[in-house]
Amino acid sequence: MSAQVNRFNDIIRKLRKQLFGKGPDRLETVFMQNMAVTTLYGNLTPTEKFISGTNEGKEMIHTARTRLIQEVYAKSPPEGLEEVVGAKFVYLFSDIKVEEDIAVSVFVFDRPIV
Template sequence: MSKKIHDFNDIIRKLRKKLFGKGPERIHTVFVQNMAISTLYGNLTPAEQFIARTTEGKETVHMARTKLIQNLYASSPPEGLEDLLGAKLEYLFSDIKVEEDIAVSVFVFETNIQ
């Protein structure tokens, strides 16, 4: 793994730990043209896992996780992210599969980041 990808994953992990109280256990990121595509494993806190035992709970955890992340990035990208990649973050697309505790985030930048 390149240092740039390692540093990118570290920024993402720290932000989510600060935001949710737990960061992902593992992150796999690839850079493709102007996108960083990250698969995050082991995201949910014990409380979220408990809540997600019901259908309504799964929907609540899903909505909270996706909307909170999207709103945060829309208002302000994580500190150091744009400097690391030398490009402005334009969009973030994010989703989580609560049952498997796997999330995917696609970061779209204004210029090539490879």
């Protein structure tokens, strides 16, 4: 894994830990063209795992996690993110599969990542 990917993953992990009280256990990021696609494994806190035992709980966790992360990025990207990739952050598309505890985020930048 490149140093650039490691730095990118560290920024994402740190933000998720600040927002949710727990960062992902493992991240895999691929840079392609003007995007960074990150798969995040092991995201849920013990409390969220308990709540996800019902359909209503799964939906609540899904909604809370996807909306919160999208709102945070809509306000401004995390510190250092744009510097790591050498491009301006434009959009974030994010979703989580609560049952599998896997999330995917697609970061779109204004130019190809170098």
